Amino acid sequence: MRPKAGNAGLYAALSCPTAHSREFASMSTPHAHAGDPPRDHPSHLGDMDIRVRALETLLTQKGYIDPAALDRIIETYETQVGPHNGARVVARAWSDPAYHDWLLKDATAAIASLGFSGRQGEHMVALENTPELHNMVVCTLCSCYPWPVLGLPPVWYKSAPYRAKAVLDPRGVLRDFGVTLPEATRLRVWDSTAEVRYLVLPMRPAGTSGLSEDQLATLVTRDSMIGTGLARQPEVTP
C-alpha cells in the first residue's frame, strides 16, 4: 500500500474546507454563520481556531497528547531557541580562530559545544561568506531550517515566492531584501533537500575589532545567517 493512496478520498471526507491562506486574509470578506459568536477577523481564521482547539481536545481525550507537553514545546521556541543562539555561534567564530576552524570542519559538534543541538539541527554545516562568495540557504520542497540555532522559520522563508525564486534568481531575492552584492561576488545557493541543515557565517563587519563577543552578537541578524542579509554595521559613536 502506498502511503498516499486514498489521500484525496480521505481529504474529501473532511468538512469545513478553508481554502484561504492567512496571506489572503485581508482580501476575504468576513461572514458569519448563524449562531457563531461575533468575530473581528475573517471567518476562516476563526474556523482554524475552532478546528485546532477541537483537535487538541479530541486528541487529549484519546490520550495521544499531553496538553502540558504542548505548552512546553511552545515555550521552548518562544523563549529559549531562536536566532540569538546562532548569533552566539557567529560571534564566537568571529572572535576565536580555533572555534572558527572547528565550526567549518564539524559544525554539529562546534555548535553543540555552546549548548545548541537537537531537533532539525542534527547534522549541521556552516557556510562562510567571503568577499568572493556569498551563500544563501533555501528549502524549495518544504521548510527545512536549522531550528537549534535559528528557531522557527519566518513566513517568508516558507513562502512560495522565496522557495521558487531563490534557486532561479538569488540576486533578485537579495534585491527583495534590499541587499546588493558586488557583481564579482559569486552566489551559492544551498537547497536543504535532506536532513543536513545549513548556517551561514556572515562576514564580520569592518570597524569591529575592539568589540566583545557579546557586542558582536548584537550585529548578527537572522537573515545574515540564512544569507538573505548581511551582518549589521556597528553604530559609530562620534
Next chain:
Amino acid sequence: MNGVHDMGGLQGFGPVQPEANEPLFHFEWERRALAITLAMGATGQWNIDLGRSARESLPPAVYLASSYYEIWIRALEVLMLQRGLVSPRELRSGQLLVPPAPVAYVLQAGNVAAALASGSPADRRASAPARFAPGDRVRAKNMHPVGHTRLPRYVRGHLGTVQAVRGCHLFADRHASQPLPPFDTTADWLYTVVFDGRELWGPQADAAVQVSVDAWEPYLEAAT
C-alpha cells in the same frame, strides 16, 4: 511525486515579502498547531518523511491556498485518519466517539526538553562504500517517482559535481514507502551536489550562480 510543493524555479509568485518585526506566531491556533503536530509525530505512528509526504499529497489547489500551519493541520488530519487514530465524524464534531487506538509513545511534558534536545539523527552505519567522491561528475537521474522523493525537479537530468559526502543517511523515499511501522530504515550515501546556474537555467542565466542539493546515491548516476 511531481507536486506543487516542488517549487524551485517556478515563476509568477512575485517578490519575497519579509515582514518587519515578524512575530513567531500570527495566531494562537498556530502555536497549538505546531505543538500538536510535534507531539503527534512523537507517537511514532509515522515518520518525518511520511509527514512531508502527507503535506505534499494534499490537493494542489488546497496546498497553494493554505497558510503554512493550515497545511500542517490538514496533513495531520489525513495521517491520523489513515491510521484509524481518529474518525471523520470525530474530526467534524470534535467529540470522542471511538475508543482510542494504541500508540507506541505519548510525549509527556517532562520529556519535551530531552526529546527536542536529542532530535532524530538520520545518519546510519554504512553497509557499502560510497560510490562517489568529491570532484566526481554526476548526473541527477531523470526520474518521476509517484511516491515521496527529495530530488527536486529542477535538477533532474542535469550534470553536477559532488562537493561533499555527508555520510550514510536514512533514504527518504524508502523511509516514506511503508505507511506503518516498522518503516524501511535502510540508509544510502548522501552527497552535496553542486550545479552551475547555466546548466540548470540555460545560457542566459547568471554565470556567477551555483546551486546545490543534498542527493542520495540512488538519485545519481556517474556522468559519462
